[in-house]
Amino acid sequence: MTRISTDILVSGGGVAGLAAAALFGSAGFRVICVDPAPPVTDEAADGADLRTTAFLQPSLKVLREAGLWDRLAPHATELQVMRIVDAGGKTPAPRITRDFNAADVSDLPFGWNLPNWLLRREMVARVAELPNVTFRPGIGTKSVLTRDTEALVTLSDGTRVSARLLVAADGRHSPVREAVGIGARTIRYGQKALAFAVTHPQPHGNVSTEIHRSGGPFTLVPLPDRDGRPCSAIVWMERGPEALRLFAMQEAEFNAEMTARSGAIYGPLTLITRRTLWPIISQIAHRFSAQRTALVAEAAHVVPPIGAQGLNMSLADLRVLLELCRGAPAHIGEAAMLEMYHRRRYPEVAARVTGIDMLNRVSMQGAPAIRDLRAAGIAALYGLPPVRKTLMRAGLGMRLG
Numbered sequence: 001m002t003r004i005s006t007d008i009l010v011s012g013g014g015v016a017g018l019a020a021a022a023l024f025g026s027a028g029f030r031v032i033c034v035d036p037a038p039p040v041t042d043e044a045a046d047g048a049d050l051r052t053t054a055f056l057q058p059s060l061k062v063l064r065e066a067g068l069w070d071r072l073a074p075h076a077t078e079l080q081v082m083r084i085v086d087a088g089g090k091t092p093a094p095r096i097t098r099d100f101n102a103a104d105v106s107d108l109p110f111g112w113n114l115p116n117w118l119l120r121r122e123m124v125a126r127v128a129e130l131p132n133v134t135f136r137p138g139i140g141t142k143s144v145l146t147r148d149t150e151a152l153v154t155l156s157d158g159t160r161v162s163a164r165l166l167v168a169a170d171g172r173h174s175p176v177r178e179a180v181g182i183g184a185r186t187i188r189y190g191q192k193a194l195a196f197a198v199t200h201p202q203p204h205g206n207v208s209t210e211i212h213r214s215g216g217p218f219t220l221v222p223l224p225d226r227d228g229r230p231c232s233a234i235v236w237m238e239r240g241p242e243a244l245r246l247f248a249m250q251e252a253e254f255n256a257e258m259t260a261r262s263g264a265i266y267g268p269l270t271l272i273t274r275r276t277l278w279p280i281i282s283q284i285a286h287r288f289s290a291q292r293t294a295l296v297a298e299a300a301h302v303v304p305p306i307g308a309q310g311l312n313m314s315l316a317d318l319r320v321l322l323e324l325c326r327g328a329p330a331h332i333g334e335a336a337m338l339e340m341y342h343r344r345r346y347p348e349v350a351a352r353v354t355g356i357d358m359l360n361r362v363s364m365q366g367a368p369a370i371r372d373l374r375a376a377g378i379a380a381l382y383g384l385p386p387v388r389k390t391l392m393r394a395g396l397g398m399r400l401g
Contacts, residue, residue, distance in 0.1 A: 003161075004159065011170045012174075015119050020318050027065070032134045050274060052221055065322070071126060077222045079111045080110065082102075092261055144176055148291070165325070165333035187281060190239055195275075195277075207222065208221045294317075321341055
């Protein structure tokens with residue numbers, strides 16, 4: 001049985017795990033990254049993740065330090081305006097529209113949007129450039145034994161890895177989290193999200209639009225033009241049975257349904273990719289660390305896709321963890337360092353999980369009186385400039401005060 005040693009073992013080769021491997025590898029640490037499923041890096045391939053990720057401003061520094069931004073920038077679409085639309089009247093037509101413009105708080109856009117399958121492609125390429133990083137797709141974590149001096153991980157091919165720090169980036173059902181005995185609190189909404197891409201006749205103007213009616217938000221996020229036509233990614237959240245009905249629709253009928261749900265703000269929408277379906281939950285681990293182990297990304301926290309918080313929270317995890325490792329490289333993975341990681345991340349993440357949970361519950365409501373209150377709330381918050389700017393800064397993850 002082969003036994004090898006490394007500074008950091010990243011369990012999970014999704015977007016967060018690959019970002020971790022690139023970040024720690026670029027900082028000079030020895031890294032091994034494993035995942036039982038090889039990454040799907042082609043939009044047309046089975047299993048491709050057709051969701052998109054909007055990287056908000058604070059994530060830019062992490063991507064640059066990981067050597068990823070130069071690869072990603074040519075494919076990114078700027079998000080200059082976040083538009084909130086209430087369409088809770090008798091018909092799906094917009095009745096209140098409010099624009100939150102990044103220019104009110106910054107010289108930069110709110111963020112930059114990229115397809116998840118493309119992120120995997122570019123991250124795999126970046127990791128391959130780093131001589132101190134080994135990526136082993138098709139190999140997973142089989143068992144974990146931790147002690148004061150190391151995390152001893154047995155991989156699915158029989159290899160045993162001794163790591164100073166084990167980073168669990170293995171998703172909401174994290175085997176590593178379970179192996180180290182950390183539980184999680186999960187909230188189920190009975191919702192699912194459809195994710196896909198569309199073209200439309202009217203340009204999006206780098207505006208990300210979140211339309212609220214019932215069941216959850218219908219969000220259009222800008223993408224680069226496709227075959228000369230404006231293009232957007234859509235995440236459409238609905239209660240489970242309705243999402244399944246939409247998922248099974250014939251394409252022409254689906255195009256008409258989603259155009260109506262969008263209020264036709266960009267004209268008729270045309271589906272150009274497969275539809276994918278994702279369950280919606282909120283989840284937070286009871287702790288973000290255990291002996292020689294740090295939980296990051298969805299192993300630590302899961303939120304509904306509202307306000308582009310998910311992966312940006314994950315990159316914030318990695319930023320803090322890297323700061324601690326750089327600050328005391330001789331003590332990577334020791335108890336004091338991991339306790340500091342938990343203390344720095346848990347309160348902020350818990351507050352964001354709570355806030356997004358509340359927003360999602362409000363967005364789901366279909367009763368006319370509740371929809372009217374939601375519309376009034378959007379108008380009131382927007383009408384107070386100090387509150388509006390504070391909300392924008394908080395959404396970006398900027399420090400307040």
